[in-house]
Structure formats: C-alpha cells, structure tokens
Amino acid sequence: MIAKIILRNVNQLFDYAIPPSLGTPKSLLGKRVWVPFGNRHTLELGVVIALADSSSFSRLKSIAKIEDSTTPLLTNDLVDLTLWLKNFCFCTYFQALQCVMPAGTLSTGNSKLKLNDKIAKHVRLKCDKPTAEALSKNTKSVLQSKLIDLLLQVNCVALADICSNNQSMRSAVKALQNKEIVEVFDKKVSRNSIDYNNFKPTKPLKPFPQQQKVLTRLTQAIDSSTYTNFLLHGVTGSGKTEVFLQAIDHLISKGKQAIVLVPEISLTPQMIERFIGRFGQKVSVLHSRLSEGERLDEWHKIMSGDINVVVGARSAIFAPLPNLGMIVLDEEHESAYKSEKNPKYDTIDVAIYRAKSTGSIVISASATPLIAHYYKATELGEYELLTLNQRSNNSHLPKVTVVDTRAELASGNKTTFSRTLKREVESNLARGEQTILFLNRRGYNSYLMCANCGDAIKCPHCSVTLTYHKRWNKLVCHYCNYSISGVTECPSCGSNYIRYYGDGTQKVEGDIATLFPNSSCIRMDMDTTMAKNSHAQILGEFKDNSKDILIGTQMVTKGLDFENVTLVGVISADLSLNLPDYRSYERTFSLLTQVCGRAGRGDKIGRAVIQTFQPDHYVIKLARNHDYLGFYNQEIIMRKRFNNPPFCDIIQILAVGKDEKILEETLRQAVGMLNIRMQVSVPKPAPISVIEDNFRWRVLVKCAATDKVRAMLATITDSFATKPDVKLSIDINANNML
Numbered sequence: 001m002i003a004k005i006i007l008r009n010v011n012q013l014f015d016y017a018i019p020p021s022l023g024t025p026k027s028l029l030g031k032r033v034w035v036p037f038g039n040r041h042t043l044e045l046g047v048v049i050a051l052a053d054s055s056s057f058s059r060l061k062s063i064a065k066i067e068d069s070t071t072p073l074l075t076n077d078l079v080d081l082t083l084w085l086k087n088f089c090f091c092t093y094f095q096a097l098q099c100v101m102p103a104g105t106l107s108t109g110n111s112k113l114k115l116n117d118k119i120a121k122h123v124r125l126k127c128d129k130p131t132a133e134a135l136s137k138n139t140k141s142v143l144q145s146k147l148i149d150l151l152l153q154v155n156c157v158a159l160a161d162i163c164s165n166n167q168s169m170r171s172a173v174k175a176l177q178n179k180e181i182v183e184v185f186d187k188k189v190s191r192n193s194i195d196y197n198n199f200k201p202t203k204p205l206k207p208f209p210q211q212q213k214v215l216t217r218l219t220q221a222i223d224s225s226t227y228t229n230f231l232l233h234g235v236t237g238s239g240k241t242e243v244f245l246q247a248i249d250h251l252i253s254k255g256k257q258a259i260v261l262v263p264e265i266s267l268t269p270q271m272i273e274r275f276i277g278r279f280g281q282k283v284s285v286l287h288s289r290l291s292e293g294e295r296l297d298e299w300h301k302i303m304s305g306d307i308n309v310v311v312g313a314r315s316a317i318f319a320p321l322p323n324l325g326m327i328v329l330d331e332e333h334e335s336a337y338k339s340e341k342n343p344k345y346d347t348i349d350v351a352i353y354r355a356k357s358t359g360s361i362v363i364s365a366s367a368t369p370l371i372a373h374y375y376k377a378t379e380l381g382e383y384e385l386l387t388l389n390q391r392s393n394n395s396h397l398p399k400v401t402v403v404d405t406r407a408e409l410a411s412g413n414k415t416t417f418s419r420t421l422k423r424e425v426e427s428n429l430a431r432g433e434q435t436i437l438f439l440n441r442r443g444y445n446s447y448l449m450c451a452n453c454g455d456a457i458k459c460p461h462c463s464v465t466l467t468y469h470k471r472w473n474k475l476v477c478h479y480c481n482y483s484i485s486g487v488t489e490c491p492s493c494g495s496n497y498i499r500y501y502g503d504g505t506q507k508v509e510g511d512i513a514t515l516f517p518n519s520s521c522i523r524m525d526m527d528t529t530m531a532k533n534s535h536a537q538i539l540g541e542f543k544d545n546s547k548d549i550l551i552g553t554q555m556v557t558k559g560l561d562f563e564n565v566t567l568v569g570v571i572s573a574d575l576s577l578n579l580p581d582y583r584s585y586e587r588t589f590s591l592l593t594q595v596c597g598r599a600g601r602g603d604k605i606g607r608a609v610i611q612t613f614q615p616d617h618y619v620i621k622l623a624r625n626h627d628y629l630g631f632y633n634q635e636i637i638m639r640k641r642f643n644n645p646p647f648c649d650i651i652q653i654l655a656v657g658k659d660e661k662i663l664e665e666t667l668r669q670a671v672g673m674l675n676i677r678m679q680v681s682v683p684k685p686a687p688i689s690v691i692e693d694n695f696r697w698r699v700l701v702k703c704a705a706t707d708k709v710r711a712m713l714a715t716i717t718d719s720f721a722t723k724p725d726v727k728l729s730i731d732i733n734a735n736n737m738l
C-alpha cells in the first residue's frame with residue numbers, strides 16, 4: 001500500500017511508501033505525517049488523504065514519521081470530503097484541507113499547539129473620554145479614529161482581534177501608544193471553556209399537535225438511518241428549536257450525534273443556552289473566540305465520541321463526529337452559509353454530501369426559506385417540506401405600519417424620522433421600553449455627488465463610491481481605506497456643485513441626539529465592530545445597561561432577542577430593494593420579515609415601522625403581512641422569466657490582475673475550455689472594476705452546475721493556477737455579484 005499525501009506548496013497528491021514500523025496503512029488515513037520533499041533536507045508536514053495499492057512512480061520516498069500518533073484529526077468521511085471539496089469548489093488540495101482541519105494544525109513549526117494561552121495583549125484608552133473624543137474628531141488617520149471610537153464603546157479589545165485582518169491597525173495602535181492615548185496591557189482571557197453549571201437544566205415541553213407531526217416524521221427518518229433532506233418552514237416563534245431539541249434527544253438514544261449550525265455564533269447566546277440546558281456537558285460550542293489550542297481540545301473531545309451535539313457557525317459543518325446522524329441549518333436563508341473565500345462552498349452542499357455518506361438527515365429551517373430551496377422542495381422533491389405555521393406561545397406577530405417617505409417630504413419633514421416613527425420612539429422612551437433602528441448603510445452622509453455632471457466621487461484605487469464620514473470629515477473607501485478630505489470640486493468636471501446624498505448610521509445617530517435629547521443610544525455597524533467579538537459586546541451593552549436605542553446596519557437584524565425591545569424602525573427599506581442583484585427582493589423581504597417578527601418577543605406586543613418611497617411595492621406589502629407564500633408565488637415567476645436561480649446556476653469566472661489585456665485573454669481561453677452549450681457572457685470588467693489597483697474582469701455563465709460542468713470548471717482552475725500576472729477564481733451563486 002502507498003499513501004497519497006497533501007502538502008502545502010504544490011497542488012497535487014504525492015505518493016509515499018509506508019514503512020511497516022508505522023502501523024497499518026488504514027490507521028494512517030487522516031493523520032498528519034512528516035515526509036522528505038524535493039532535495040531539501042528538512043521534512044514537510046502533510047496529511048494522508050488516500051491509500052492506493054500501487055503508484056505509477058517507481059522510486060518512492062517513505063513517510064519519515066507520524067505527527068498524530070494516536071487518533072487522526074479527520075474522520076473517514078471527512079477524508080473523502082476533502083477530495084470532493086477540492087473539485088466541487090475549484091480550490092487547491094491544501095485549501096480544502098485547511099478548511100476541514102482545525103486552524104493552526106497545518107502550519108509547520110506550530111504542529112504542537114500551545115494549549116494554555118490564557119494571557120492575551122489587549123488595548124484600552126489611557127486618557128479621559130473627552131480627550132479621546134476630541135482626538136478622534138481631529139486626527140488625520142481614519143484607522144486611529146476608528147480605534148478610539150471603538151474603545152469609547154467597549155472599554156478594551158484584544159490586539160489579535162483587531163489586527164488579524166488588518167496589519168495597518170498595528171501601526172495605528174503604536175501611534176496612539178506614543179501619543180499616550182491608548183495603552184496595551186496583558187489581560188487574562190477566560191479559557192472560553194464554558195461553565196456548564198451556569199445553565200439551568202430544562203426538560204422537553206409537551207409538543208403541540210403541529211410540532212408532534214413534524215417530530216413523528218423526523219424520528220421515523222432517524223430510525224431508518226437513511227439520508228433525508230428536510231426543509232422546515234416555520235414562522236418565527238413556532239417552536240422550531242424545541243423540535244430540534246427533541247429530535248436530537250431521540251437521535252442520541254440511538255447512539256448518534258448532531259451538528260447544529262447557526263449563521264453567527266456570537267449573536268446566538270440563547271441558542272447555546274437552550275442546547276446546554278437540555279444536553280449539558282455533551283454539547284461542544286465551536287465559536288470564533290476559541291484559541292487554536294482550545295479548538296484542538298474541542299476537536300479531540302468530538303473525535304473521541306464524548307460529544308453528542310456540536311453547535312457552531314458555518315465551519316462547524318466539518319466537526320469530526322464519529323457517529324453523525326443529523327445536521328441542522330438554522331435560519332437557512334442567511335448568506336453566511338455561503339463561504340466567500342476558498343473553498344467557496346455552500347454549506348447545504350457539504351451538509352448533503354456528509355449526510356449521504358453517513359446516512360444522516362439534514363434539516364434546513366427558516367421562517368423565510370430561500371426561494372430556490374422552497375422551489376426545490378415543492379417542485380423538484382429535493383427536500384421534504386415540513387411546516388409549522390402557528391406561534392407556539394400564543395404571542396402575536398407585531399403590528400407593522402408602513403410610512404410613505406414621499407408624503408413626509410411633501411409635507412416639509414426632511415429629517416430621517418417620519419412623524420409616525422418619531423411618535424413611536426417617544427412613546428417607547430416614555431414607557432422605558434427599548435427600540436432598534438435599522439439602516440442598511442454606514443457612515444454619515446453616504447456619498448458625494450456632483451449636481452452638474454451627476455458623477456459620484458469615487459476611490460481612485462477601487463472604482464467604488466467613497467462614503468463621507470462626518471466624524472473625521474473625510475471621504476473613505478470601504479474597500480481599501482483610502483481617504484481624502486476637503487473635496488470642494490468635482491474631479492470629473494470641476495464644478496463646485498457637489499452635494500451629499502443618503503443618510504448613514506452616524507447621521508441618524510446625530511438626528512437621535514437632536515430629536516430625543518434625553519435618550520441613550522448605541523451604534524452597531526462595520527466601524528464599531530472591527531473586533532471579532534464586538535457585536536456581542538455591543539448587544540450586551542444594549543441589554544445590560546439598558547440603552548434606549550440601538551441603531552445599526554444589517555447586523556442589528558440578527559440576534560435581536562430582547563424582551564424589552566417592543567419597537568423596530570426601518571429607516572429606509574429602499575436601498576436594499578433597489579440593489580442591482582436578482583436577490584434584492586428576496587433579501588429585503590426576508591430582512592423585513594425577520595426584523596418585524598422579532599419585536600415583542602416577550603409578553604408585550606411589538607410594533608414595527610417601515611419607512612419607504614415605495615409603500616405600494618409588493619415586497620413591502622407582503623412583508624407587512626408576514627406572507628411568505630404570497631411572496632414566493634410572485635418571486636418564482638420573476639426568477640423563471642429572467643432565467644435566474646433556481647432555474648439555472650450563475651457561475652462567475654473572475655480574473656484579477658494589473659493588465660486588462662491579459663485578463664481578457666485568460667477569460668477567453670477559460671471559456672473556450674467549456675465545451676457544452678450554455679449561456680456565456682463575453683469577458684467584461686466587473687461592476688467594481690478595480691480593487692486596490694488591480695483590474696477585475698469576469699464572465700458569467702448561466703447553466704445548471706451539474707457534476708459534468710463542475711468537472712470542467714475544476715480543470716480550468718487547475719490549468720490557470722500557476723499562470724503569472726493573473727489570479728483566476730470561480731464562484732457559483734456568489735453572494736456578492738459586484
């Protein structure tokens with residue numbers, strides 16, 4: 001027997017002989033091993049991903065030693081999955097491996113992870129608040145100003161969290177240290193090992209008839225141990241989570257285990273509470289705050305069969321449970337389930353693959369399932385549909401008021417608050433109840449536009465519109481952080497008729513201070529959530545210190561589960577409705593339904609106010625009535641008419657580089673390799689045609705992404721992988737089509 005091994009630097013499988021002293025070949029599958037490579041004398045770390053009887057190479061080198069002497073880091077089904085992922089998602093072998101292995105375990109020199117990293121460097125303000133605020137307004141550096149802003153909201157953040165994705169942040173911290181504005185200090189970080197004693201044990205509730213019907217079907221599928229793919233359509237509060245808990249209980253009694261996926265783990269404390277409340281120590285929570293060592297600890301615990309339920313975000317789909325029996329995707333419509341970096345997998349595809357190879361069931365659940373999935377359930381039979389259409393606790397869906405922004409403007413109200421919304425906020429303040437305001441945009445005034453030539457002012461490196469931030473009086477690029485200040489004339493035509501358009505979160509924050517001077521308000525958007533954990537910190541601040549108002553972008557629509565929140569205001573529904581994407585109606589509908597469905601989760605009845613220029617738009621009307629089926633029936637007609645998913649898949653082949661001629665030529669060659677009849681666009685610059693001085697060209701292919709098509713696409717990426725001057729990547733049904 002010989003071993004096929006994935007190594008870091010070359011995108012192919014390498015054959016190695018297995019010395020008898022290393023044990024049976026089979027025991028090596030999924031283990032990390034050290035092998036001699038090339039002419040170098042050092043050993044390379046690799047992973048045994050397949051075994052074969054013989055090799056086409058004659059003089060094979062042998063595996064030198066084993067890193068994982070006892071258990072491998074991958075179960076057998078994950079070993080197969082790695083190879084599948086490489087071809088299914090057009091990435092390299094190593095990228096596929098990185099995705100299924102715990103972080104850090106593949107970096108040479110780091111193969112033995114430090115397990116007790118309890119101290120971490122943190123940064124906090126060293127000066128008083130007014131000094132910090134003044135500096136944030138006056139500094140020329142956007143990053144320094146952002147950091148101060150963040151520290152004004154959350155006290156301290158781990159250095160690693162803010163610098164991991166942003167190296168220039170390190171210099172910003174240094175500069176502020178030199179000015180004695182911030183200090184860096186060692187902080188003990190909790191081991192994140194959850195204190196299971198903090199959770200109150202719960203018992204199964206007696207299922208309502210609808211729940212019982214769903215449960216009966218699920219237990220039947222579990223007992224049969226055959227792959228089944230369910231779509232659970234259940235309105236918010238219909239008792240979906242209770243159904244998962246009881247189905248998992250049954251699963252465990254059969255000696256099997258479950259993976260429960262949520263879109264964003266830091267925003268779902270209640271979910272964790274309920275799972276640990278029911279299953280105690282047998283729950284493993286994989287969240288982004290785990291250090292590499294802690295993650296590996298959890299990994300070993302899961303591998304050993306000691307865990308019954310793994311709860312986590314997208315990447316937890318790769319949890320190495322030895323007896324997998326069920327995979328749940330909660331809030332299955334969320335775009336977080338699609339990975340945007342290599343391998344660009346859609347979690348449902350991975351879930352189905354694992355479920356098929358282990359005889360498991362998959363449950364995708366949502367109050368607003370993806371249109372494509374609902375179609376696959378009702379028309380194609382790719383899912384079995386289950387429905388819960390009543391709220392469990394007899395609470396009512398909130399009362400939704402739609403306000404016509406045009407009428408407000410006509411009557412002379414130019415503020416971001418309609419009279420209705422203002423009145424509702426005031427009455428909430430008077431009653432001591434909390435309000436969430438949602439705005440799909442950050443910055444102060446969104447952008448500067450020339451009233452003479454109509455050009456918006458753009459980033460010279462990225463070809464996207466710059467956003468104006470009042471706080472530091474600058475136009476900032478949200479793609480590369482480029483910034484300029486004091487623009488008084490149009491760069492295109494020289495006219496000085498430049499005007500601000502659109503309102504961002506900061507502007508609304510300012511309006512709140514003016515309109516409701518005695519209220520307390522906290523803001524959550526990309527600027528205030530640079531650090532990994534700051535979402536949760538801000539939500540905690542909102543809840544624990546009972547701030548009156550939470551204002552934020554998209555992210556406030558998730559994790560809204562506060563009893564005292566009785567009012568939700570959508571400042572403008574128009575922006576997301578009018579985005580140039582075939583999914584903009586679907587996303588707006590689901591956003592509005594989710595936002596509105598969340599107000600009044602406690603005993604008090606919730607209210608929602610939606611402000612819009614298009615009050616008669618069917619998306620708004622149907623969302624107002626929480627009418628998913630009505631929306632589905634309209635939307636599926638549009639999808640069919642314009643041949644959009646689910647009637648095809650949209651394949652984007654993107655080429656990035658410095659020379660547009662090369663990009664165009666590369667794409668032509670790539671398209672030439674697709675030899676079946678399909679709808680292919682000519683190579684064109686992408687809507688965002690430049691990022692960080694690199695050009696971006698693409699072709700779009702509309703066809704069903706069958707195995708045959710995917711195989712051709714994998715050949716394309718492999719053959720262009722080493723081509724200099726151009727980076728080619730392929731994504732199917734990408735979230736972001738810009």
Ligand code: ADP
Pocket residue numbers: 205206207208211234235236237238239240241242243392393
């Ligand atoms: P969903 O996940 O669909 O939003 P949940 O499972 O959170 O719904 O249920 C909503 C509320 O109803 C929760 O407070 C839950 O405890 C309660 N609930 C669910 N099922 C039952 C039941 N069978 N009997 C009593 N209360 C229930």
Ligand code: ZN
Pocket residue numbers: 450451452453454455490491492493494495
């Ligand atoms: Zn102009």
Ligand code: ZN
Pocket residue numbers: 459460461462463477478479480481482692
């Ligand atoms: Zn830029």
